[in-house]
Amino acid sequence: MPVLYDKVALIGLGLIASSMALAMRRAGLAGSIVGHARSADTRAVALELGLIDAACATAAECVADADLVVFCVPVGVMDALAAEVGPHLAPGACVTDVGSVKQAVIAAIGPHMPAGVHFIPGHPLAGTEHSGPRAGFAELFDKRWCILTPMEDTDPAALTRLQDLWKGMGAYVDQMDPAHHDLVLAVTSHTPHLIAYTMVGVADDLRRVTDSEVIKYSAAGFRDFTRIAASDPTMWRDVFLTNKDATLEILGRFTEELFALQRAIRRGDGDHLHEYFTRTRAIRRSIIEAGQDTDAPDFGRAKVK
Ligand SMILES: NC(=O)c1ccc[n+]([C@@H]2O[C@H](COP(=O)([O-])OP(=O)(O)OC[C@H]3O[C@@H](n4cnc5c(N)ncnc54)[C@H](O)[C@@H]3O)[C@@H](O)[C@H]2O)c1
Numbered sequence: 001m002p003v004l005y006d007k008v009a010l011i012g013l014g015l016i017a018s019s020m021a022l023a024m025r026r027a028g029l030a031g032s033i034v035g036h037a038r039s040a041d042t043r044a045v046a047l048e049l050g051l052i053d054a055a056c057a058t059a060a061e062c063v064a065d066a067d068l069v070v071f072c073v074p075v076g077v078m079d080a081l082a083a084e085v086g087p088h089l090a091p092g093a094c095v096t097d098v099g100s101v102k103q104a105v106i107a108a109i110g111p112h113m114p115a116g117v118h119f120i121p122g123h124p125l126a127g128t129e130h131s132g133p134r135a136g137f138a139e140l141f142d143k144r145w146c147i148l149t150p151m152e153d154t155d156p157a158a159l160t161r162l163q164d165l166w167k168g169m170g171a172y173v174d175q176m177d178p179a180h181h182d183l184v185l186a187v188t189s190h191t192p193h194l195i196a197y198t199m200v201g202v203a204d205d206l207r208r209v210t211d212s213e214v215i216k217y218s219a220a221g222f223r224d225f226t227r228i229a230a231s232d233p234t235m236w237r238d239v240f241l242t243n244k245d246a247t248l249e250i251l252g253r254f255t256e257e258l259f260a261l262q263r264a265i266r267r268g269d270g271d272h273l274h275e276y277f278t279r280t281r282a283i284r285r286s287i288i289e290a291g292q293d294t295d296a297p298d299f300g301r302a303k304v305k
C-alpha cells in the first residue's frame with residue numbers, strides 16, 4: 001500500500017490510537033507517526049512499543065506539520081484539545097476522530113477548525129474492554145465497519161484519502177448522517193453497555209447474599225456482560241453524557257418492553273413470552289441468513305435448525 005499521509009498525529013495513546021498505529025504500520029500507510037499523551041509513562045510505553053516515532057508532551061506540538069490529526073481521546077475532552085491545537089494545524093491538514101458519539105464531537109471540534117483544514121468525523125465500530133497503549137493490536141479493525149460522517153461541503157479528495165486509510169487498516173467504510181449514527185449506536189452499543197453495567201451491578205449486590213456463586217457459576221451470557229462492564233469508566237461516562245437524547249429514547253423503549261415481559265411473567269402469560277421470543281429468534285436468523293454476521297458461530301446453520 002502507498003503512504004497516504006506523510007505525518008500522522010495521534011492525540012491520546014490508548015487502545016484505539018495504538019491499534020491505528022499498528023494497523024498503519026502493518027500496511028505502510030503513514031510516513032511517520034507522532035503521538036501526544038499527558039503522562040510521560042504513556043509516551044515512554046508508546047515509544048518502546050514502536051507505536052510512534054516521536055512523542056510530544058503537548059497536543060499543540062504534536063499537530064505541527066501533520067497532514068492527518070486523529071483525536072483518540074474520550075469524547076468529553078475533545079473540545080478543550082481542539083481549542084488547543086486549532087491555531088497550530090497545518091493548512092490543508094485533515095482532522096478526524098474516533099469518538100463513539102458524533103453530534104457532540106462535531107459540536108466540540110468543529111468550531112475550532114480553521115479555514116482550509118478538512119474536518120471529517122469518524123467512528124470505528126471495533127474495540128475491547130481494555131485501555132491504554134499496551135491494549136492495541138493491528139487486527140482490531142479487520143473486517144469491522146468504520147463510519148464517517150462528512151459534511152455536505154467536505155472536500156471529496158480529503159474524504160477519499162481518509163476512506164482509503166481505514167480500508168488500508170482492514171476496515172469496511174460507510175458514511176452516515178451524525179444524528180442517525182448516534183441513534184443507531186444508542187441501539188447497538190450504548191444502551192447494551194448500560195444494560196451490562198446494570199446487570200453486573202445487580203449481580204454484585206446479590207453476591208453479598210450468595211458469596212461467590214454468581215460469578216462462579218456464570219453462564220456465557222453473564223460472562224460477556226462482565227467483560228463489557230469492565231470497559232473504561234471515563235469513556236462510557238462521556239458517551240452517556242454526550243449521547244443523552246438518543247440513549248434516553250432507546251432506554252425508554254427498552255423499559256416499556258421490559259415491563260411488558262415482567263407483567264407476562266407475573267401473570268403466567270406464556271403466550272406473550274413465547275410470541276416475543278419467537279420474534280427475536282426470527283430476527284437473529286434473518287441476520288445470519290442475510291450474511292450480516294459472519295463472525296457468528298452459527299453462521300450458515302440457521303436454516304438447518
Ligand atoms: N474502547 C472502545 O471499544 C472504542 C471503540 C471505538 C471508539 N472508541 C472511542 O475512542 C476514543 C478513545 O478510546 P480508547 O478506547 O482508545 O480509550 P483509552 O482509555 O484506551 O485511551 C484514551 C487515551 O486518551 C487519553 N486522554 C484522556 N484525556 C486526555 C486529555 N485531556 N489529553 C490528552 N490525552 C487524554 C488517556 O490518557 C488515554 O491514553 C473514545 O472517544 C472512545 O469513545 C472506543
Ligand SMILES: O=C(O)C(=O)C[C@]1(C(=O)O)C=C[C@@H](O)C=C1
Nearest residue numbers: 100124125126127128129188189
Ligand atoms: O467489543 C467491545 O468491547 C465493544 O464494546 C466495542 C464497541 C461496541 O459496542 O461494539 C464499543 C464502543 C465503540 O464505540 C465501538 C465498539
